[in-house]
Amino acid sequence: MTTIAPEETxxxxxxxxxxxxxxxxxxxxxxxxxxRSSLVRQIAQHAHSEIIGMQPEAxxxxxxxxxxxxxxxxxxxxxxxxxxxxxxSAAETLGAGRDELLDKLHSGRQKYSSIFNYPTLTWADVGAxxxxxxxxxxxxxxxLCRCSYxxxxxxxxxxxxxxxxxxxxxxxxxxxxxxxxxxxxxMAQDAVNRWWWPSLMMFxxxxxxxxxxxxxxxxKIKRHSNDELRQRFVDICVxxxxxxxxxxxDPDLRWNExxxxxxxxxxxxxxxxxxxxxxxxxxxxxxGRRRRAHExxxxxxxxxxxxxxxxxxxxxxxxxxxxxxx
Numbered sequence: 001m002t003t004i005a006p007e008e009t010x011x012x013x014x015x016x017x018x019x020x021x022x023x024x025x026x027x028x029x030x031x032x033x034x035x036r037s038s039l040v041r042q043i044a045q046h047a048h049s050e051i052i053g054m055q056p057e058a059x060x061x062x063x064x065x066x067x068x069x070x071x072x073x074x075x076x077x078x079x080x081x082x083x084x085x086x087x088x089s090a091a092e093t094l095g096a097g098r099d100e101l102l103d104k105l106h107s108g109r110q111k112y113s114s115i116f117n118y119p120t121l122t123w124a125d126v127g128a129x130x131x132x133x134x135x136x137x138x139x140x141x142x143x144l145c146r147c148s149y150x151x152x153x154x155x156x157x158x159x160x161x162x163x164x165x166x167x168x169x170x171x172x173x174x175x176x177x178x179x180x181x182x183x184x185x186x187m188a189q190d191a192v193n194r195w196w197w198p199s200l201m202m203f204x205x206x207x208x209x210x211x212x213x214x215x216x217x218x219x220k221i222k223r224h225s226n227d228e229l230r231q232r233f234v235d236i237c238v239x240x241x242x243x244x245x246x247x248x249x250d251p252d253l254r255w256n257e258x259x260x261x262x263x264x265x266x267x268x269x270x271x272x273x274x275x276x277x278x279x280x281x282x283x284x285x286x287x288g289r290r291r292r293a294h295e296x297x298x299x300x301x302x303x304x305x306x307x308x309x310x311x312x313x314x315x316x317x318x319x320x321x322x323x324x325x326x
Contacts, residue, residue, distance in 0.1 A: 012030075015030060019220050024148065027094070027150075035219055035221075036094050036095070038212065038221065041212075043096075043152055044096065045110060045111055045112060045113070049113040051084040051290065052112045052113075054077050057077055057120065057126055058077050060126050076165075082162075088101060090151040090152045090155050102294060106290065106294065108278065108287070115199065116286060117283045117286060118194070118198055118281055121194075122190070122191060124173075124177055124190065125195070126170070126173060127172075127191065128170065128191035128192055128194070128195040130167055131170035132170075132195050132237070133202070135233065136233050139233045140202070140229050142156075143229075144223075145160060147221055147222075148219055148220040148221055152221075171244070174192070175243075192241070193249040196248055196249050196250070200234070200267055203229045203233070204226040206227060210225075231261055231262075235261055235262055238253065250264050251265065
């Protein structure tokens with residue numbers, strides 16, 4: 001039988017009271033190991049998703065139809081890189097080294113969002129990703145601004161502001177195509193048809209199959225369950241699709257007066273599980289490119305580390321001699 005020390009019990013009581021009072025847990029505060037592990041898992045998956053998520057849209061930078069569209073897309077892809085860096089930094093405050101997290105990503109021991117394993121076949125896919133994928137991300141991430149862990153919550157404030165720009169960019173792109181030629185409208189509709197269901201899967205498995213959701217909500221890492229967020233997203237998208245002049249590919253979609261929400265059809269969770277296992281359309285391509293980019297960038301990291309070490313040595317010499325050293 002394990003005996004819990006009184007000081008351990010006292011620290012846990014302080015932790016529980018802090019969470020219950022909707023206050024923030026900070027890096028130097030005591031926290032349960034399970035809380036720390038849960039945060040590392042979630043933040044790492046989020047960071048990996050931002051980095052992998054650069055690939056599908058970066059594929060269209062050189063083929064954007066105008067300079068304006070190219071500039072917008074480049075800015076968006078740069079934002080995603082920045083989001084990944086914020087999040088890796090947040091994970092580092094929990095004692096998780098960035099090299100360790102990237103190694104787990106490259107070896108398949110940590111996951112990223114399944115949505116990024118689908119191909120971007122046409123220019124309209126850039127719009128569909130902005131409207132649907134980033135829209136789903138905002139729905140999921142805005143409540144994270146009130147996450148019980150301080151560094152994660154603060155990082156999400158800027159991330160959500162930038163994701164809102166991405167969502168509006170995607171919506172505006174689809175609106176332009178939808179009001180264009182018949183071929184452009186058809187291209188926009190085809191993109192929505194392909195991205196709608198994977199976007200619903202982004203919120204994770206149903207609540208009764210989610211291994212982490214209930215505990216994350218108890219710790220106030222998450223504020224809403226997967227199914228609650230999914231329903232909120234559907235309710236937002238239906239009137240937006242109508243304004244776009246596009247149809248959501250769900251014959252079961254209808255307003256439920258009694259619930260006050262839109263009913264929607266069954267999600268193909270078998271497809272979701274297959275993509276998570278690595279059997280999606282682009283799993284191998286995405287992780288292969290990520291590994292190559294990491295390997296080819298080794299010299300940059302080595303040069304940056306050497307430069308930092310040299311600056312540190314110079315600073316130490318200056319402090320010791322009182323003279324500037326080059």
